[in-house]
Amino acid sequence: xxxxxxxxxxxxxxxxxxxxxxxxxxxxxxxxxxxxxxxxxxxxxxxxxxxxxxxxxxxxxxxxxxxxxxxxxxxxxxxxxxxxxxxxxxxxxxxxxxxxxxxxxxxxxxxxxxxxxxxxxxxxxxxxxxxxxxxxxxxxxxxxxxxxxxxxxxxxxxxxxxxxxxxxxxxxxxxxxxxxxxxxxxxxxxxxxxxxxxxxxxxxxxxxxxxxxxxxxxxxxxxxxxxxxxxxxxxxxxxxxx
Amino acid sequence: xxxxxxxxxxxxxxxxxxxxxxxxxxxxxxxxxxxxxxxxxxxxxxxxxxxxxxxxxxxxxxxxxxxxxxxxxxxxxxxxxxxxxxxxxxxxxxxxxxxxxxxxxxxxxxxxxxxxxxxxxxxxxxxxxxxxxxxxxxxxxxxxxxxxxxxxxxxxxxxxxxxxxxxxxxxxxxxxxxxxxxxxxxxxx
Numbered sequence: 001x002x003x004x005x006x007x008x009x010x011x012x013x014x015x016x017x018x019x020x021x022x023x024x025x026x027x028x029x030x031x032x033x034x035x036x037x038x039x040x041x042x043x044x045x046x047x048x049x050x051x052x053x054x055x056x057x058x059x060x061x062x063x064x065x066x067x068x069x070x071x072x073x074x075x076x077x078x079x080x081x082x083x084x085x086x087x088x089x090x091x092x093x094x095x096x097x098x099x100x101x102x103x104x105x106x107x108x109x110x111x112x113x114x115x116x117x118x119x120x121x122x123x124x125x126x127x128x129x130x131x132x133x134x135x136x137x138x139x140x141x142x143x144x145x146x147x148x149x150x151x152x153x154x155x156x157x158x159x160x161x162x163x164x165x166x167x168x169x170x171x172x173x174x175x176x177x178x179x180x181x182x183x184x185x186x187x188x189x190x191x192x193x194x195x196x197x198x199x200x201x202x203x204x205x206x207x208x209x210x211x212x213x214x215x216x217x218x219x220x221x222x223x224x225x226x227x228x229x230x231x232x233x234x235x236x237x238x239x240x241x242x
Numbered sequence: 243x244x245x246x247x248x249x250x251x252x253x254x255x256x257x258x259x260x261x262x263x264x265x266x267x268x269x270x271x272x273x274x275x276x277x278x279x280x281x282x283x284x285x286x287x288x289x290x291x292x293x294x295x296x297x298x299x300x301x302x303x304x305x306x307x308x309x310x311x312x313x314x315x316x317x318x319x320x321x322x323x324x325x326x327x328x329x330x331x332x333x334x335x336x337x338x339x340x341x342x343x344x345x346x347x348x349x350x351x352x353x354x355x356x357x358x359x360x361x362x363x364x365x366x367x368x369x370x371x372x373x374x375x376x377x378x379x380x381x382x383x384x385x386x387x388x389x390x391x392x393x394x395x396x397x398x399x400x401x402x403x404x405x406x407x408x409x410x411x412x413x414x415x416x417x418x419x420x421x422x423x424x425x426x427x428x429x430x431x
Binding site for chain 1 (some may be wrong): 262305311333354355358360374376378380385386388390391395396397399400401402403404405408410414417418421424425
């Protein structure tokens with residue numbers, strides 16, 4: 001019952017949010033900023049009180065090789081989304097690369113603990129369902145700040161859900177509370193440097209996080225090669241008007 | 243005639259395009275700062291010169307302040323320009339303070355439009371991981387740095403617009419001043 005309510009809520013939010021907002025592609029669109037800001041503030045309190053200390057402690061006690069093994073393990077499980085997303089974007093070579101990575105790392109890499117595929121030249125393609133929807137034309141989407149899970153957009157919600165659910169789906173009952181806590185600590189530890197830089201550099205961390213999120217997503221959709229002309233036009237537009 | 247042409251071509255290849263050269267010199271200064279054991283103040287002075295030479299801080303200030311720029315007097319504009327230069331230099335001095343076998347590589351330099359260039363580079367860390375650093379040029383000077391797809395100038399503009407909206411330009415001045423102080427004190431012995 002609870003599951004179907006959650007599913008319906010997500011479906012409705014997604015269906016409602018799918019209407020493209022006004023403005024240029026990939027630009028920030030945050031019509032419910034006050035709600036998102038509140039969600040961000042709550043998450044920050046949780047992060048400072050629980051998640052960040054957990055990640056710092058995790059990094060302190062885990063030897064580097066063990067930390068890398070945990071990161072490899074979970075990212076191997078999640079690479080199936082990337083493989084599928086490559087195919088769905090009509091980029092079979094990217095899909096095959098990630099599928100190959102999954103097979104190599106699951107077998108030669110001892111269940112994903114070692115990233116043998118990268119050593120063999122199969123670099124991760126880092127595709128996801130949000131990028132699939134963007135490549136299908138869903139280029140403008142409402143911003144959401146989901147407590148604990150962080151920044152996203154309505155378009156990227158399926159990716160967020162699949163990302164969170166894949167290890168559970170693959171490990172069944174073995175994905176218990178302890179494994180979940182390690183997964184969470186590992187994921188938070190991965191972005192420690194990024195959030196520290198944000199805290200140091202930003203004057204308004206909410207705005208900073210939102211802007212950085214949209215730009216990272218745009219970069220991901222273009223596989224790290226976004227059109228540079230747009231970078232000039234967007235920034236120098238007002239400048240050139242004068 | 244042919245020999246002269248070859249000489250000119252060889253010289254062009256050796257020197258590289260001008261923006262590429264500006265970035266190479268700036269990277270050289272960053273690496274020197276990372277390798278140096280000199281205190282913050284000394285490294286700051288060296289990088290202040292390097293930033294002044296490579297960056298168009300006036301354009302950065304103008305875009306960062308957005309619409310508020312127009313309402314500023316010439317004196318106020320220069321004041322903000324000086325403040326932003328201080329912030330940029332303090333940020334570089336603080337972040338590029340430890341050398342750990344990192345190296346910079348230039349990937350390509352492209353003239354997008356007349357006078358507008360993008361120089362794509364990589365910061366390669368000692369574990370082999372790469373941070374993509376793209377330098378955007380306007381009239382021979384850098385006005386934007388994009389790190390792994392995130393534009394420093396866009397972040398700055400959004401961040402500042404939010405503070406100007408809530409605390410005004412005085413609030414922005416105060417916040418930037420606080421950030422500079424934090425960078426300075428974080429490097430204090």
